[in-house]
Amino acid sequence: MLSPPIAVTPDRGDWPAVRACLSAHGSAAVYGELAAWSPDDEDSPALRAVLGRDWPCGRIGEHAPSRRRYIASRLLLKHTAAAALRAEATDLEMAYGLTGRPSVWGCDQIDLSLSHSDALLLVGLTSRGRIGVDAERADRQLHGLRMARSVCTPGERNALETLPEEERNDRLVCLWTLKEAYTKAIGQGMRFPFTAFGFDLGPPEDAGHPGCRPPRLCRPDGTPCEGTAWSFRTDVLHLGDVAFRVSTAVRDAGLGRTANIEAATTLDPEIFAAVSGALAEPSG
Template sequence: MAARSGLAGPPPVRVSGFEEAWDGLDTGLRDSDYVLAYGFLADWAPRDLACPELIRLLGTEAERFEQLSHDESKRRFAASRVLLKRVAAAALGAHPGQLELARNPNGRPYIRGCGQLEMSLSHTAEVMVVGLSRRGAIGVDVESAKRSVYGRGLEDDVCTQHERDALEWLPEEDRNAAVIRLWTLKEAYSKALGHGLRLPFHSFGFTTPLAATGVPRLLRVDGSPGNDAGWQFETHPLPEGYTVSVAVEPAPAGSRPQAHAGALIDGRVTSAVLGCYLKDEAKANAAAQATAAEGARGQG
């Protein structure tokens, strides 16, 4: 597509719920070594917060879920974790109930027994974005493209002096979008490195292209080219009015990532009924058959 000129990675794929078949995620992970997926809270918030199947599906995250005091916070938490599990399961050809989420000391989520798959999660307002990578660490960040940030002090907090000077050369109507691109790129890179908010955003920069689809390049503080060591950076506009940025670490030399859960996860299998999301028993049975077929392909 013309709108993706210069971008080498896969575009974000919208996923609307448990009842979809997502063969494209497996293909994207195999062809590009990473995938991006996004969903909306309205599609992923559970109908019943007390549903036993939801608690089982959350697994080790259930304790954090139960500690939340407000129902809205619980819905957002559950929606993001279930989306993360469902996307990982679809990409791996597994059942969501097979996958157990955990967090490393830096707070980065991962699948137990599936160390070759890196993941990242971001959300804002009503949208959630998941990034999965088999090549190395990945970070994603999402922000509303309509959010007014330029001239409100954000560029002073997140931009180098070189970036602020570059913003002044842009047409005034393009500056807000450019700040959002820089902000989300820095958030994504920081997440991928495992530093979170501990990495000063003034300590590195990115190019500020005129085109929203231009390929970002890492810069030093003074604006000279940085040593990106093969990292891939991209920014994608979502049709629903959001901006998604991703940072992906290159694969180690000589590595050959595996494509399916059968080669990645250990043999301990749990199960979870998806009735707290599906609308009737017939659809639940159909979904169970579909996920069983996905798992069989992954083991083949």
């Protein structure tokens, strides 16, 4: 069971709710507003300490909005990992895979995913296996741009055609975010063809509404995939007057839920000791 995304702010006041969600379900999604997570001083020593090796990457380029979004999203990412691990953000270092997938360096029991759209920042975290999250503005125009043919399976296109014209774009945005979340979770991103798999969202009045049947993963011919390893959720979040469609995909690796994911028990012991010792030493 996946829970709705939790709103968080830099003051850390919302983190107990995130830890409670992780304890109950093994997975959580959090979101924040770009303005709230954007630092006033991009050159402050405190920011450099938190971002670590991400700080110079955030300083590359002269495009201020892109730089601001990079820094804010990494702050949310690192504080989310720190809250889950009951560690300080300055004590953790982020690593990135070949596709840009984030992880906590030396930690093999949690998985992270990051997405952002406009003013929304979104992070997914799980101790069960693999997670992917994606966010898009709900009013992003996809229908009418021939996107359905490149994004949807034949069954999904047929389902779109049964909807009133004014509902088709919302359904297409929903499918897009679910497919982005799923391919992020499997580590492929958009390299994996979106027409190679589909989703059954249920009746139009149910799709994406809390309390209704969650999305189901399907084969290209529309038949449901067997097994219960995957869980999906899609929601609509609001920041002011702007609505965002956000989706989460989690694959349960079948190893059971890890009850204790504190940093000292999930980081490789030698790495944890080395990092902690280095941080404790006075600088030369």
